Amino acid sequence: MKRVIIVGAGFGGIRAASALSGKGVEVLLLDRHNYHLFHPLLYQVATASLEQESIAYPVRAMMRRWKGVSFRMTEVCGVDLDQRQLKTSSGTIDYDYLVMSAGSISNYFGMESVQRHAFDLKKMEMAVGLRNQILGSFERASRETDPEVRRALLTFVIVGGGPTGVEFAGALHELMRHVLTKDFPELAATEKRTLLIEASDCLLTPYPEDLRRYTLEKLQQMGVEVMFKAQVSGAETDRVLLADGTIIPCHTLFWCAGVSASPLAKDLTAAKAPSGRVPVEPDLTLPGHPEVFVIGDLAYLVQDGAPLPMMAPVAMQQGLYAGKAILQKIAGTPVAPFRFRDKGIMATIGRSAAVASVHGLKFSGHFAWLVWLALHLMYLVGFRNRLVVLINWAYDYLFYERQVRLITREDEAGSCKKS
């Protein structure tokens, strides 16, 4: 029996596993976490809308429906393409086919001080850490007597005007305005700032012009300060530095201005594609290695003159394709090249406000927002998760309330040794 190893239980990996299940191949799915994470809603964990458990689904719970698939929670350390072996923290494993869907990490473009102080949303732990940081900053500000420090504690800088930056800025601003102002009456006189910093001159670059304008106007109406043509060059605990010399006193920095492929890319290719991604053949295999599929954020493939974006829908379609292609290869039938069918893009800005661009049609406002909610609920894995997310959203919408605002960082209350 042929053995297929899938690296990563993200959007691509679980669809490849599902396509291969019950088809007479031995499938081993590897991930460093024991759950599949619904990344697009991570920003809602960070802004106290959702508990982490509601956007994660145990891989082993999925596996029960997948015949022939087993799971191992392990760190993947490298690939030996010639020996057809995967090196992991729990030993070496041979494969006949390999599906690399290891995703991406944040790219700080070599700015170590930024990397050290910034939060990002590539992992669950970071989202929970960011929630602790936001809520903890308010608690610290309420104990702080120096008005300058208090102001810096309540200044939140977001770097990157893509969908993540826009969605996070909107959600953070609403958390502060609807929930935290009521929680902290003692901070009523202290200014609270949400700054969105973008290096180019527009938000949501791939969207049509009028949706970009709508997004900007909506954010500004809410009170988010948007800075264009500004670049972050460094950070310290209590400040962010811009390339033009500006210093912004602030204790919380959120980075979503750059993404690069998983470091495992270097074991797969010597070629340099943008963002460190791995160039692949039209059938998503590695050049010279028809047994190795590279999919999702890790893969670099140009279609109709532009590289496919690093987005969940691409990974989902590629995962399904890779699973089927492996079965076709085993059966000896020809494999048609991969083609991404673009179903559109969408981003939410805040209450009743979203933008969507689908096959040349453009939507904004309440309708786009409802579609956004419905689609995200649909793609969540697990009925229980959908129900819990729905309850949280209803609570938020009806009562302007986010109940998940716990600080789970141990040292947040301060220590007796210092005082």
Add this chain to the structure above:
Amino acid sequence: MKRVIIVGAGFGGIRAASALSGKGVEVLLLDRHNYHLFHPLLYQVATASLEQESIAYPVRAMMRRWKGVSFRMTEVCGVDLDQRQLKTSSGTIDYDYLVMSAGSISNYFGMESVQRHAFDLKKMEMAVGLRNQILGSFERASRETDPEVRRALLTFVIVGGGPTGVEFAGALHELMRHVLTKDFPELAATEKRTLLIEASDCLLTPYPEDLRRYTLEKLQQMGVEVMFKAQVSGAETDRVLLADGTIIPCHTLFWCAGVSASPLAKDLTAAKAPSGRVPVEPDLTLPGHPEVFVIGDLAYLVQDGAPLPMMAPVAMQQGLYAGKAILQKIAGTPVAPFRFRDKGIMATIGRSAAVASVHGLKFSGHFAWLVWLALHLMYLVGFRNRLVVLINWAYDYLFYERQVRLITREDEAGSCKKS
């Protein structure tokens, strides 16, 4: 305006704050966490039934309904009774009245090795840590080749046959039997053990004889091994040592065999009461300090010949009493002594199995279990929390499924440096 400081937002503290709100006094509530925690369900967080957010409620959300009450998230370091000052990690605060409801910690009776390796359920972080440990042990066992190590990884030792030990043992055993055996078919041949170790010769000491027998039979029927007259004397990463020399190979040790009052007790009294508690007057004040109330687990008060137990109902009634007593003292009206009204005790063992003893009446089985569920839902704070807990319980009951089984410990997958 008189200033009242309440230390601890537990069952007693929040009821004292509520009783004092809107009554023309300045109330400052202090806690090292920003949430009120429903401790009686912590064992369900540890056994993957409930997410931590569903049994915690933000203190500031409660406070919105409490006029005149403010909150500070801080560590309390000590009390200066003569100066009427509280020392905290964020400075010193004067008080006119003080309510000490700082609760209790685990008591390891000086056994450092046990304290170092054991988990307990006195804090949220521990419950999440214990969940990670249980689920992580299964993941590690599935990667482990040595059958002895595998067996030790799947051996779970619980020390203490009180309600917490019984409830945890039952919930853990059901997690393994209904969920984890399906998740880990590769471990079908490996024995999984739940050991409940008790120093005396019976479980649930304060319960009537026939309920204790029912509990023991039920646990044994399920497959929990109960050891009586056994004492733990030490622990290492991969073993537990008993006083009679027995060595139990096991990687997870849960301790609920001893509780002692918060270390803040030493600032309040030089008297030595059992469990380090603080002896109080019949009106719950500190002898010689009619302005200082000590309540809950921290207080030692004998009623009808026996000390009041360290249990939530006592703290709840004492919190309400202390709040009202302070108002009476300010008004100059006499304060009647505190009297605990015992509404009964109950513990759940597993699916459709619980015991309850109420005013001489005894219940066990399905009915007691339903009453247990209803009462715990009722005492949870927040409608959203009740709904989420209800969904989780329904899921568990109907589908024998616990969906909250995420491992959130970062290093669980192993590191590439070691291999």
